[in-house]
Amino acid sequence: MDPREEQAIDAAKLYYRLGRSQDEVARALGVSRPTVSKLIQLAKDRGYVQVHIRDPRESAAELVERLRERYGLAEVRLATGPDHGDLLQQAVGRIAARLIEENVHDGDLVGLSWGKTLFAVAQQLVPTARHGVQIVELKGGIPLHSRRTREYETMTYFCEAFDAHPRALVVPVLFEHAETRRAVEADAHVRTVLELGRQAPTAIFTVGAASPDATLFGSGHLSPDDREFLLAHAAGDIFSRFYDDDGRECLPDLADRTIALSLEDLRAKERRICVAAGLNKVRALAVALEAGFVSHLVTDEATAELVLARG
Known part of the structure; x- marks a missing residue:
């Protein structure tokens, strides 16, 4: 030199x-x-200096394309910025709201779950002129829960945004005995709502982590044995239906006591819009994607990167 x-x-x-x-x-x-x-x-x-420009738009675009290719997704939208807390929920909720507004049309029958994430989405919806839309709940609720699960408010916001008719599933999501669940499902109103949920071409939902902090774990509806089994074997849940790392519903006894859309019926839907963000949901989301439960995904960049890294 x-x-x-x-x-x-x-x-x-x-x-x-x-x-x-x-x-x-x-x-x-x-x-x-x-x-x-x-x-x-x-x-x-001489090559001693190499200028590298990191455009976050290009980084996000690459993540989107990798997710679409790996999991055969119709659409992926990513939030950037904070990777935890309420700000993340708001950012993801805002992006998901825009996607949902684009995918709800006149006369649509739309299935809806509930949870903290979907409440954040509901709050971000902008009233959009639609006619003849029905919003049907895909899972029961958790009455008398110490936490506010926001299922009623979530349904209300969605119906107001699309001037939609609500088809509420006003029953618990989980019963103590399978016989009780079967008796409740025999009720004409409950049977009608469940059938509408199965017929809905679109399902909007989130995934939950199988952790002691999960809503159902704190509801008092799970026995100590159920909790121990789920913590050891469940990757996550959709509609309070827990699945293992192969995407199969685990703990059949719990499944028999649950009123919610089945995972098989979810997989058959035309549009399966999943909104899930946060590092605690990486495992649950990765398995849901691999199992084909999702066609449209809204998440954040950090979660997306970790989901892809699992493969």
């Missing part, structure tokens, strides 16, 4: 690494400012 190249490297380090101006570099090296410009250009020409 000749002295001129060494001087070019010194100039590049001062300029790029230390952020000095070209005048400051000139004074430090004892050369003129035009000479500094030539030295920097020489460092580039």
